[in-house]
Amino acid sequence: MADYDVIIIGAGPGGIAAAYGLLAKGAKVAIVEENLWGGTCPNRGCDPKKILYASVEAIENGQYLQHHGLTGELKVDWSALMDNKRQYTSKIPTGTKQGLDHANIATLSGHAQFLTDNQLQVGDQVVTATDYIIATGQRPAILPIEGKEYFQTSTDFLDLDELPKSVTFVGAGYVAFELATIANAAGSDVHIIHHNDWPLKEFDQSLVQELVAQMKARGIKFDFNVDLTSIQKDDDQYVLKDDQHFSLRTDAVFSTAGRIPNIDTMGLENVGVGTLKKGVQVNHRLRTDNAHIYALGDVIARVGNEPKLTPVASFEGRYLANLLTSESNRPIEYPLIPSVVYAAPKIARIGVSPTVGKGDPDDYVVKDLDLTNWFTYFRLGEPVAKARVVLDKQTNTIVGAQVLSSKADELINYLTTVINEHQTVDEVQAEIFAYPTVASDLPYLF
Ligand SMILES: Cc1cc2nc3c(=O)[nH]c(=O)nc-3n(C[C@H](O)[C@H](O)[C@H](O)COP(=O)(O)OP(=O)(O)OC[C@H]3O[C@@H](n4cnc5c(N)ncnc54)[C@H](O)[C@@H]3O)c2cc1C
Numbered sequence: 182m183a184d185y186d187v188i189i190i191g192a193g194p195g196g197i198a199a200a201y202g203l204l205a206k207g208a209k210v211a212i213v214e215e216n217l218w219g220g221t222c223p224n225r226g227c228d229p230k231k232i233l234y235a236s237v238e239a240i241e242n243g244q245y246l247q248h249h250g251l252t253g254e255l256k257v258d259w260s261a262l263m264d265n266k267r268q269y270t271s272k273i274p275t276g277t278k279q280g281l282d283h284a285n286i287a288t289l290s291g292h293a294q295f296l297t298d299n300q301l302q303v304g305d306q307v308v309t310a311t312d313y314i315i316a317t318g319q320r321p322a323i324l325p326i327e328g329k330e331y332f333q334t335s336t337d338f339l340d341l342d343e344l345p346k347s348v349t350f351v352g353a354g355y356v357a358f359e360l361a362t363i364a365n366a367a368g369s370d371v372h373i374i375h376h377n378d379w380p381l382k383e384f385d386q387s388l389v390q391e392l393v394a395q396m397k398a399r400g401i402k403f404d405f406n407v408d409l410t411s412i413q414k415d416d417d418q419y420v421l422k423d424d425q426h427f428s429l430r431t432d433a434v435f436s437t438a439g440r441i442p443n444i445d446t447m448g449l450e451n452v453g454v455g456t457l458k459k460g461v462q463v464n465h466r467l468r469t470d471n472a473h474i475y476a477l478g479d480v481i482a483r484v485g486n487e488p489k490l491t492p493v494a495s496f497e498g499r500y501l502a503n504l505l506t507s508e509s510n511r512p513i514e515y516p517l518i519p520s521v522v523y524a525a526p527k528i529a530r531i532g533v534s535p536t537v538g539k540g541d542p543d544d545y546v547v548k549d550l551d552l553t554n555w556f557t558y559f560r561l562g563e564p565v566a567k568a569r570v571v572l573d574k575q576t577n578t579i580v581g582a583q584v585l586s587s588k589a590d591e592l593i594n595y596l597t598t599v600i601n602e603h604q605t606v607d608e609v610q611a612e613i614f615a616y617p618t619v620a621s622d623l624p625y626l627f
Pocket residue numbers: 190191192193194195196213214215216217218219220221222225226227228230291292293294316317318319335356443446447477478479480489490491492494
């Protein structure tokens with residue numbers, strides 16, 4: 182007899198969604214965590230970032246209205262802002278664990294590692310289950326260059342007591358764009374170094390270049406086509422170099438060149454679970470090579486390459502809860518998934534984008550819209566607001582969109598519903614939305 186029906190390894194958004202889902206179906210569940218209960222998103226990811234970003238939004242909106250009836254300068258007080266963030270994050274681990282304990286989900290603290298015969302070692306105890314779910318997430322990748330010990334990570338940035346006078350991010354992806362935007366709004370001198378000239382590679386480059394221009398106008402410096410090779414410490418500063426002529430002095434340097442799955446010290450080889458560079462190898466039912474071990478969230482190499490995001494991990498948690506309680510044996514089917522980069526302005530995307538190689542251009546009509554003079558953006562004094570929508574010629578439905586504006590997150594969510602519900606242009610135009618809002622702009626996008 183196993184100790185539990187299911188043991189989940191990792192108490193992030195994915196593992197927790199699976200735990201509560203399984204509990205609701207009557208399963209006996211345990212969840213293991215070696216670090217902060219709640220995982221990356223609420224402790225060192227999405228939520229703390231978005232708390233710091235609240236000030237960016239206020240400053241951005243204030244700056245846009247400077248010549249349109251608003252006076253006075255808003256400034257960030259970093260230590261008060263950090264206090265506000267800590268008021269939120271400090272309660273997450275205990276609150277999450279208490280919630281699980283009260284629900285009667287067994288909570289085991291420690292590093293989990295598989296032994297042979299499907300047993301799991303957690304600290305100095307060995308536990309067993311009929312099925313296991315690996316939900317161990319990812320950690321920041323540290324670029325393997327000379328002086329790599331001087332790199333800090335996004336986790337460090339989101340908990341800085343003081344903001345350095347100058348900061349540099351190496352690798353121009355989601356994390357760099359977002360943290361650079363926060364540091365810049367808070368008054369730091371910000372550099373982003375990237376090894377090619379194609380940042381945020383999943384997004385339409387015409388909109389990305391517009392975003393880069395907006396960030397440059399705010400004082401953020403981009404160093405493209407620089408392959409950093411060394412970091413040297415010089416008093417309280419760091420000197421960054423490539424093997425050509427690039428040299429930059431900075432107060433703090435952050436490795437933002439991607440994240441790596443937490444798979445290396447889990448004894449996966451003992452239980453025959455295969456891995457790829459992007460994570461644990463799973464099939465269309467999120468099952469690994471071992472019939473009793475499943476995996477979800479950031480730690481997996483997804484068959485369809487869906488993005489590694491919080492709502493995707495929770496979706497998979499709910500899916501596995503149903504699958505493991507035999508309610509459904511269907512393979513997982515993802516809806517189209519939106520993603521947003523919280524820069525200033527925001528950039529967002531969903532679905533088909535012929536310009537980044539997805540879909541045959543002949544099947545679609547691509548509409549580029551300049552929204553700057555639309556009432557929503559005129560009212561806010563935004564200098565740039567743009568959208569690119571992709572329509573399927575045959576069905577007259579919208580199948581993809583990319584948006585750049587301070588309202589890109591709201592607009593992409595409305596478009597997510599329109600796209601996933603396969604609404605036609607006529608159906609969208611038949612709705613009555615509250616006016617004037619981002620939603621009431623929808624019918625004019627087609
Ligand atoms: C700076 C930053 C900003 C982000 N912003 C957003 C955003 O705005 N929107 C969004 O959707 N996503 C965002 N993300 C991504 C999001 O945080 C992840 O997609 C999400 O947390 C994945 O959930 P998960 O449950 O798969 O893994 P995680 O949340 O990483 O949880 C995994 C847990 O497993 C634990 N663990 C690992 N190994 C073991 C082991 N051997 N034994 C026991 N426990 C173990 C870890 O300690 C961790 O708590 C952001 C990420 C970062 C870093």
